[in-house]
Amino acid sequence: MRFKRYLNKYREDKARGRNYFNWLMHYTKPYMWKIILLMIISIAMTYVSIGYAVASQKLIDMAGKGHITKTAIALFMGLMVSMLIINTAIELANVMVNEKYTFGIRKQVYDKLLRSEWLGTQQFHTGDMMTRMTSDAGNVANGMVNVIPEIIVLLIQLVMVFITLYINSPFLAIFALFLTPFGMVIAFLIGRKLKKLQIKVQETETAYRSFIQESLANILIVKAFSNEDRFSEQLADLRENRFFWVWKKSKLSSLSNLVLNGTFQVGYVFAFVYAAGQIANGEITFGTMTLFLTLFSRIQAPIASLANQLPGVVSVFSAASRIMDIQDISDEKRELPVNMEGSVGVRVSDVSFAYGKKNVLENVSFNIEPGDFAAIIGQSGIGKTTLIRGLLNFISSQSGNIEYYDKHGHKAHASASVREFISYVPQGNTLFSGTIRDNVLMGKPDATEAEIWEALDMAVCRDFLEKLPDGIDTVIGEKGVGISEGQAQRIAIARALIRKSPFLILDEATSALDEKTEAEFLKKFDEISPRPTCLLITHRSSILKYCNKELIIDNGCVTVH
Numbered sequence: 001m002r003f004k005r006y007l008n009k010y011r012e013d014k015a016r017g018r019n020y021f022n023w024l025m026h027y028t029k030p031y032m033w034k035i036i037l038l039m040i041i042s043i044a045m046t047y048v049s050i051g052y053a054v055a056s057q058k059l060i061d062m063a064g065k066g067h068i069t070k071t072a073i074a075l076f077m078g079l080m081v082s083m084l085i086i087n088t089a090i091e092l093a094n095v096m097v098n099e100k101y102t103f104g105i106r107k108q109v110y111d112k113l114l115r116s117e118w119l120g121t122q123q124f125h126t127g128d129m130m131t132r133m134t135s136d137a138g139n140v141a142n143g144m145v146n147v148i149p150e151i152i153v154l155l156i157q158l159v160m161v162f163i164t165l166y167i168n169s170p171f172l173a174i175f176a177l178f179l180t181p182f183g184m185v186i187a188f189l190i191g192r193k194l195k196k197l198q199i200k201v202q203e204t205e206t207a208y209r210s211f212i213q214e215s216l217a218n219i220l221i222v223k224a225f226s227n228e229d230r231f232s233e234q235l236a237d238l239r240e241n242r243f244f245w246v247w248k249k250s251k252l253s254s255l256s257n258l259v260l261n262g263t264f265q266v267g268y269v270f271a272f273v274y275a276a277g278q279i280a281n282g283e284i285t286f287g288t289m290t291l292f293l294t295l296f297s298r299i300q301a302p303i304a305s306l307a308n309q310l311p312g313v314v315s316v317f318s319a320a321s322r323i324m325d326i327q328d329i330s331d332e333k334r335e336l337p338v339n340m341e342g343s344v345g346v347r348v349s350d351v352s353f354a355y356g357k358k359n360v361l362e363n364v365s366f367n368i369e370p371g372d373f374a375a376i377i378g379q380s381g382i383g384k385t386t387l388i389r390g391l392l393n394f395i396s397s398q399s400g401n402i403e404y405y406d407k408h409g410h411k412a413h414a415s416a417s418v419r420e421f422i423s424y425v426p427q428g429n430t431l432f433s434g435t436i437r438d439n440v441l442m443g444k445p446d447a448t449e450a451e452i453w454e455a456l457d458m459a460v461c462r463d464f465l466e467k468l469p470d471g472i473d474t475v476i477g478e479k480g481v482g483i484s485e486g487q488a489q490r491i492a493i494a495r496a497l498i499r500k501s502p503f504l505i506l507d508e509a510t511s512a513l514d515e516k517t518e519a520e521f522l523k524k525f526d527e528i529s530p531r532p533t534c535l536l537i538t539h540r541s542s543i544l545k546y547c548n549k550e551l552i553i554d555n556g557c558v559t560v561h
């Protein structure tokens, strides 16, 4: 039954085109040479350590006979120093490759998220994405840079030490290998169970982080509803849940280590008794016994270590599968950017938009001509923002066509590229932490001081900016903490206007402004020459006098007045 389930999971992954190995190789490729180099150094280390063991034997035997030469001591010391130096080099190189690899994965996942379909990214909580990008990426890096090369090095060490011991004592060499099948069976049985537990651990970590991130971002709401105690208890519960799975996983891996190490100890005692017997019979010297025992433990240690690496290998695959979930989001459609000249219009024919199965807007058609000032009106939750998301291609229609055009015959179909010539002021507070200047420059990073002030003036910001001690260089917090909601809206408008795009979309961008300020902005905006085509969502009838077109949304349909 278990096997069947395992097979089904494998088939399912295969059907989804998931090939863990290819995926890991793809990410590892840029670091492959560095990892191989690290492995070579580790193998060199094994040679040195074998030399060290043989040198110890010679030295002990020399001491037994009472004549240690200076050269022997110098050689011994030299080996010791080389081991120390190589060890330090491995340690440092490891940190470097590990850091670069982890950052490399994070960067690729981050880039992937930025270029994925917006709706696809929305199925993940920000805390979840963070866990996948930090903890899971770290686990993959650790696995590929440390665990898997370590396994290869251990296998090579095993062969090398085995040969050396076999030459000296075939019996002990074969005996030392007895643990191998035992280790493999334990590794196989425990590995699968461990992978499931590891995924559970990561899921609980995600829940824990998401909870912290969200409650801290909304700390005002927690306080406003006097929910401090409840949230504190919830965090403790989430921690308990996480601890439960971490503990379960740790117990399982400790158990496997205990069994393997126990066997290792018994084996060592046996080898000791065997070698002592040989000394008693005068078959070997003390030095040879030391060599035997050193080599013996150097065979068993890699076998035990191989089993110890198991959780690491499991982590690589469970972490890879969690990062691959992000990889599975479709990329955003992007067409070659089109250079629009002058005003831009948009022709929407027969499009439908949905978030899941049910359409929010169905078979919608309308035309916004270049230079239009159109209002989108309709009840809350009816689909106004959804329509805008469709026009900006944040969500795409399964049918119909959206086509932007100018008066010179240029045309562009809806894709991520149309955002190049559209300026957008989203609903809600969308400012970033940093200075007000940083926020405005996001619209046009190379804008001059004059351009910044032109946009700020148009968005009616000058009055309040002049009252701030640091003016435009005032630092604001996340989501505009430090300034008022209406001030934040005006900065968001300036951020859009500075782009001087031929098409502007305002989603309730003036909802927090008083009527006088709103009218002042609309008047200034109306006077821009050439004025961009404007699509404006509003619940206020006072704005309608500025508009030459009204799109009324009701019951999934759009009618134009």
Ligand SMILES: Nc1ncnc2c1ncn2[C@@H]1O[C@H](COP(=O)(O)OP(=O)(O)OP(=O)(O)O)[C@@H](O)[C@H]1O
Residues within 6 Å of the ligand: 122, 355, 356, 360, 378, 379, 380, 381, 382, 383, 384, 385, 386, 387, 427
């Ligand atoms: N990300 C989303 N996932 C699933 N459903 C959504 C999502 N965003 C909106 N909806 C649903 O789509 C419908 C239309 O939402 P939309 O945000 O377009 O309304 P709206 O007209 O802009 O409302 P408001 O005036 O309140 O801003 C709503 O019923 C809402 O439940």
Ligand SMILES: [Mg+2]
Residues within 6 Å of the ligand: 384, 385, 386, 427, 507
């Ligand atoms: Mg809305």
